[in-house]
Amino acid sequence: MANNYFQFKKFTIYQDRCGMKVGTDATLLGAWAHGGRTILDIGTGTGIIALMMAQRYPDALITGIDIDKDACLQASENVKASPYSVDIKLCDVRKMEGMFDAIITNPPYFVDSLESPVTKRNIARHTSSLSFRELIDNSWRLLNENGEFSLIVPTESKSLLESEAMLKGFFKARQWAIKTTVQKEPKRYLLAFMKHQCDSLDFGEGIIQDAPNKRSAWYEQLTKDFYL
Template sequence: MANPYFQFKKFTIWHDKCAMKVGTDAVLLGAWVNLADCKNILDIGTGTGIIALMLAQRSTGDIDAIDIDNDACIQAEENVKASPFAERIRVIHAACSEFAGSVTRKKYDLIVSNPPYFINSLKCPDDKRSVARHTDSLPLSELVENACSLLSSSGRIALVLPYEQLEEVESIARKNSLFVSRQTDVIPVPGAHPKRLLIELSAVETDTTNRDTLVIEESRHQYTPEYIALTKDFYLKM
């Protein structure tokens, strides 16, 4: 039986009620994102609340964390309340489009998301897990469009995606007058093709895009110095 919780250095993530469990993608994004000048932060599709909690640990900003799934919100709320960062995180049960269309919406300096990623695959029998994993519940184009309406004039959107979606997200960014300001290609082991993409879209045009690569493992369970440096403030054994 899988462990119902995951222990980080400064907080615990229970994921027994949540469709999507703690995974590398969320940890990568939470550790990688640029938090400079971020007073108001939005986490879209918060799930267990892991990314919101990581950003709270790394910053002094106020964070709104939304999810369409009520059970996920209940779990995230429990994880937040048990953490040292409860006063700065607000969990909200809402769909992305509903939240973006609310009359009282505020503008955010940073919007983050680890969005659904399965496009043309069979849906799993667990409806909640299916919603959490399949893009038809929140297409990337809809996610970015809604995020744009919530973004401050100098705000940024940070995403973790399958690498195969690079061209798609670049096209969506152009249609929404956003610019790729930072990109990290995530490679599982040396010599392999990139599997994940960490990408930052900015409302402000930049002269150049900061591009680099991150290799996770040198060999099985032997993490690279770069990955250790990125995640050491979170993982217990790093």
């Protein structure tokens, strides 16, 4: 990985104009989330998750939206340089229209915490730009009746987000606790919600590293189509 780009097997993510760089959270979510015929990536940033979904679901109509103009320009350039098709839009989710089979987001998650002096990083990381309630309300509005809403959150944000989701009427369909190593407590959770109760729930635990700088077999398998 160079400072301004990240090379995947089938596409390159340039990231010099984006508040959030390529990280484990986005890669986990892009490899784990369920897709559909129509897919919306909220807060697309560099376009990494949208492009991962385009690789996994080549026949899908995929839209990536962001409120940061530079992020949209960068995502558009990353899409143009890739073999995939994604519609990148400069748009606030609160003004987005349409219906989607899958909605995916790596959302702002810091609540009532000290903000960075860098505005782009604040927008990408802090819920002051988009609260969990607004995210949930708009995801419900844009999601088809049988669609799935997937996201990744830090452990400390999980309860608040789940409360908002269930208050809206969402039912949890999938939950994976993600640990950095087997000895540590879960650092983040992959979550998926639907508008109706599910017959079977997919709950599990994933370990990222077996040892320092050594990816686990689970993480290798999950990301094998993407990492070099």
